[in-house]
Amino acid sequence: MSAKVWLVGAGPGDPELLTLKAVKALNRADIVMIDDLVNPAVLEHCPNARVVPVGKRGGCRSTPQAFIHRLMLRYARQGKCVVRLKGGDPCIFGRGSEEVDWLSAHGIEVEMVNGITAGLAGATQCGIPLTLRGVARGVTLVTAHTQDDSTLNWAALAQGGTTLVVYMGVAKLAQIRESLLAGGMRADMPVALIENASLPQQRECRSSLHAMQQDALDFQLKSPAVLVIGEVASARQPQVMAASA
Amino acid sequence: MSAKVWLVGAGPGDPELLTLKAVKALNRADIVMIDDLVNPAVLEHCPNARVVPVGKRGGCRSTPQAFIHRLMLRYARQGKCVVRLKGGDPCIFGRGSEEVDWLSAHGIEVEMVNGITAGLAGATQCGIPLTLRGVARGVTLVTAHTQDDSTLNWAALAQGGTTLVVYMGVAKLAQIRESLLAGGMRADMPVALIENASLPQQRECRSSLHAMQQDALDFQLKSPAVLVIGEVASARQPQVMAASA
Numbered sequence: 001m002s003a004k005v006w007l008v009g010a011g012p013g014d015p016e017l018l019t020l021k022a023v024k025a026l027n028r029a030d031i032v033m034i035d036d037l038v039n040p041a042v043l044e045h046c047p048n049a050r051v052v053p054v055g056k057r058g059g060c061r062s063t064p065q066a067f068i069h070r071l072m073l074r075y076a077r078q079g080k081c082v083v084r085l086k087g088g089d090p091c092i093f094g095r096g097s098e099e100v101d102w103l104s105a106h107g108i109e110v111e112m113v114n115g116i117t118a119g120l121a122g123a124t125q126c127g128i129p130l131t132l133r134g135v136a137r138g139v140t141l142v143t144a145h146t147q148d149d150s151t152l153n154w155a156a157l158a159q160g161g162t163t164l165v166v167y168m169g170v171a172k173l174a175q176i177r178e179s180l181l182a183g184g185m186r187a188d189m190p191v192a193l194i195e196n197a198s199l200p201q202q203r204e205c206r207s208s209l210h211a212m213q214q215d216a217l218d219f220q221l222k223s224p225a226v227l228v229i230g231e232v233a234s235a236r237q238p239q240v241m242a243a244s245a
Numbered sequence: 246m247s248a249k250v251w252l253v254g255a256g257p258g259d260p261e262l263l264t265l266k267a268v269k270a271l272n273r274a275d276i277v278m279i280d281d282l283v284n285p286a287v288l289e290h291c292p293n294a295r296v297v298p299v300g301k302r303g304g305c306r307s308t309p310q311a312f313i314h315r316l317m318l319r320y321a322r323q324g325k326c327v328v329r330l331k332g333g334d335p336c337i338f339g340r341g342s343e344e345v346d347w348l349s350a351h352g353i354e355v356e357m358v359n360g361i362t363a364g365l366a367g368a369t370q371c372g373i374p375l376t377l378r379g380v381a382r383g384v385t386l387v388t389a390h391t392q393d394d395s396t397l398n399w400a401a402l403a404q405g406g407t408t409l410v411v412y413m414g415v416a417k418l419a420q421i422r423e424s425l426l427a428g429g430m431r432a433d434m435p436v437a438l439i440e441n442a443s444l445p446q447q448r449e450c451r452s453s454l455h456a457m458q459q460d461a462l463d464f465q466l467k468s469p470a471v472l473v474i475g476e477v478a479s480a481r482q483p484q485v486m487a488a489s490a
Contacts, residue, residue, distance in 0.1 A: 091376070120362075143376070151406040156405040
């Protein structure tokens, strides 16, 4: 068996939203390298593994990516079963492919396991249908993270007719509002701000594009949070229960 | 305990991509109402439940939605534990919220469980990073299904800077191409056509916006399939293994 790393999505927070495949990988793991956004409760599936935290915590700087790469490589070459556990889905704003590329270039086989991404889980728990016939024929997931220099055309996003789900946007609400207003989105477009998606401490604040910055302040919205922007964000289905863990 | 229905995502096909929460719901189920796109292998988690297929099969007409609604209601009012099992995620093109609304209006509590949606799973198994720093700062999931009369602005989607994932697009390749070209997308934009995402029989065809219709014909592409359109669709990571079931 050649050296191999499992790149696994831990889901949005609720430990029951882990997939069976993720559980299987954790069961087999010798080493589990986890990010901060992973709920430690999922580690019940790997009681005998060595857990290596590689995120940032409490104001400390985040672990450099190059260090994470080298550590994964070292453990894999020692013949260890390495699981790299990331919050949500490793392919959605998870930099999963960067780790895959680096490991592949060093001869390490990588197996990826999808996870439920926070935007979808948060909307579901709030009773918001991200797609809805006759209202939203699609959904767009974007990150507001400024270290990503990819082109994002907010004016086009405002016009696309899809529900927008914005990750890492808490500190960027003013810019997001201005960009979408400039793109022609109406000021009273419904917005839902969802903190700690899928966890027992999940909180939601309903607002509008125009008011979301002030409402987020009043609500004391904190990261991690997702924004859902679109007609569907006015939906509320009080009969939908958050499934208890 | 009041009458309740579980609306559960069965994931993209690979039975190991089911969540623990979905397994728990199936374990408890008396009645499981399943769509066609659900892999019957997941029914191993509900050996004692009565399984009611409510999709269309082999040229037959699909079960009318109103009939599905009434059947769920009847079983729930009988005190049965009802699981409505849908392919992928019930909130992504799954009409989940229509069923929630109807059941809620009839006093039935609904609990939703997210699933891994086919577009994300297919791309992951093909080694395509749907989001990639410096290349794609987001991903847009849309349906090409024409019975959905929601506004979809293909010209804006062509300009948004996100990777496009199109569901139910196999029969609409010509229209999608023309719409995106008219919106200013370049003709050689990479495209991946992915059939039977996440299943052992998954097949992929790499093409371009210009050539995808002809290539799909030559490849004999069949539904269900997803299209991934964007710079990232040229990525191929041969070291990424499809995790075996």
